[in-house]
Amino acid sequence: MARKTRGAAALAALCAGVLLTTAACGGSDSSNDGGSSGGKTTVTWWHNSNETDKVTGGGKAYYEQVAADYEKAHPDVDIKISAMAHEDMLTKLDAAMQSGDMPDIYMERGGGELVSHVEAGITKDISDDAADVISNLGASVAGWQVDGKTYGLPFSMGVVGFWYNKDLFAQAGITAAPTTLDEWLTDVDKLKAADIVPVSVGVKDKWPAGHWWYYTVLRSCSQDTLQSAVKSLDFSDPCFVKGGEVLKQIVDAKPFNQGFLSTPGQTGTNGASSLLATGKAAMELAGHWEPGVMAGLVKDGTGLSGDKLGWFPFPAVDGGAGDPGAQLGGGDAWAVSKDAPEAAVDFVKYLLSDEVQTGFAAKNMGLPTNPAAGSAVKDPAMAQLLQVRDSAPFIQLYFDTAFGTNVGNAMNDAIVNLFAGQATPQQVVDATQKAADQE
């Protein structure tokens, strides 16, 4: 579903089982790359929707159904699915890329990662084979294009914003979601006055802290500055430091849960998502995956969800050069490895069809990219998020993905230092630039 959801949703005990299963799958399917057995073309497909749900069957069952439908229509194709937990999938993909023994269809998150995969000749150019789907998806595909060629078809895209507990907001006397940073800071004070922890954040996992800096920079820098920085990896524009200063202002207001520096993002009973899910914190900055993550962390039906869960976009920042409507987001795309059979591309196109995307949206597996499936999103908070996404003038891909793992990781480390009061906004930019210069 989302880039960072799976590892969280899977509990430790579950993980062991999943590892066993995926290890077993890996052994059997890796030898079948692009091969054909018994006159059939075998297509291997790795995905991370491995959740099962007693009522709907969950994403795993849905994708099995999708593959079965496709096989029925194309009797000469055999789809081999490996469903795994998100973190396990990333580890296995790393290993597959090292050995060159890639699955035919796998997940790409775009940005700098995709650029280096393309440079290493791992990913297939599907610009011509999937031209019709690409034109249907429109602007969403931009994140998976390198030098004008398309290497992935995004099937889910979301934006990051604040998920909040409506009851706790009401208790603190907050009547409307804040639209500017000043209003937001006032609301934080109101929550604190009502003895409520305003915000939870999982700095231990680094990237949740990163999202804060990405947003304050997104509000401080113009679209042009950011888009050229992604290409040139030049962070000398003063707006990057200015964004850090805005974040410092937020950190200095102390809105976060106690011990946020050692709080994990999506795991454990005291992780940032758990704190929001159990009413111990009023809001959290997170992506569209948050409701799913929260549901996985608490007993069925006891967590924050439905009517009590609200969403609002990151507030505007006075004096910043960024468009207040610009959103930070990202998505997951299906990519096809270089030596995959033609049937793999055809199956990926089927995955983006109106029919499959509508089912995907109805099962709440993510936010569909096919415009025809938008109306299938029923959850009110999700629908609001989808509307913000579709009306955004510009969606900035998560910086750590956009800049590539090396720069992204160094940047996140430096942002954590800023949260800990051990780095200045200038030092965050310096550390990021230093890593970029090594590229």
Add this chain to the structure above:
Amino acid sequence: MTETATAVSGHDAPVARRAQARRAPGRPERPAGRSDAWRKRLEIALFITPALVLIALFIAWPVFYAVRFSVYKWKGFGPLADFVGLDNYRLVLQDPDFLHAVGHNFTIVAGSIIVQLPLGLGIALLLNRKMWGQGILRTIIFVPYVLAEVVAGVVWYQLLQPQYGMVDAILGKVGLTPPEQGWLGTPEYALWTVLAVLTWKYLGLAVILFLAGLQSVPEELYESAQLDGASWWQVQRKITIPLLGPTIRTWCFLSMIGSLQLFDMVWILTGGGPAGATTTMATYLINQGTKSHNYGIAGAASVILFVIAFVMAILYQIFILRRDTQDESRKARKKVKA
């Protein structure tokens, strides 16, 4: 397996026959030496091959690869093409994060020995006296060491949670204010907290080793000391601790190497954070390798970690453990004089 089994039984039979042959009178002695040596070699080869293969596959090959990666700039996929020589080593050694990590490792090395040695020795001396509940106390002290490091880490992580953890709750009950970010979340305390958990975890090993060492101190020495009217304290200081020397030095060596390679506990408790306050060389190289995909830098860092551990091990052997062998030769000389 089956091959080995048949080889063994097939080997036993001729040996027995040969033995009979030797005993048989009137027969000339056969020159069995050469074929014996050949068989022995085959036997050795058969038995150590599986171990050698495993070592080659899982130790030698990865070590070779780590060294190879360390001279390339490589993101984890695609061909190894960008040869950079020793540039990765320069980057690692100039990286303040790595230097901090080395500092943390040495703090842990020194801290572990300074804290655990007197504590372990004291507990071992106490537990060596005949007393009620001795077995239970020994077990309690040793249990943390038996526990898997990850399990112990998760337990302590929960206990040390700010706000909800047991440690802070108890401190709060007795009127103390725990640090706002929690023990693991405050950069100034995090490393010391990790050290405290490590002490809890590894004290058992020291105690058990020292207890074992104490058993080898001859009873007569105590008896004669008692006859001479030595106090308990004098006995410990003049007899027990000196005779425990070799054990203590061996334990220090194990503790030192363990501290240099420290990874699991830190990874679980803090992940190297907050703000890099608890990074070790091992967490640094994992962070660079699997997190940042700088496999060349991770390779260089692992080679540097190996060199540091190796040099320290050699120096320790030369300057400290050698005394034990000298001690023995001196003892031997003394015995001869007596």
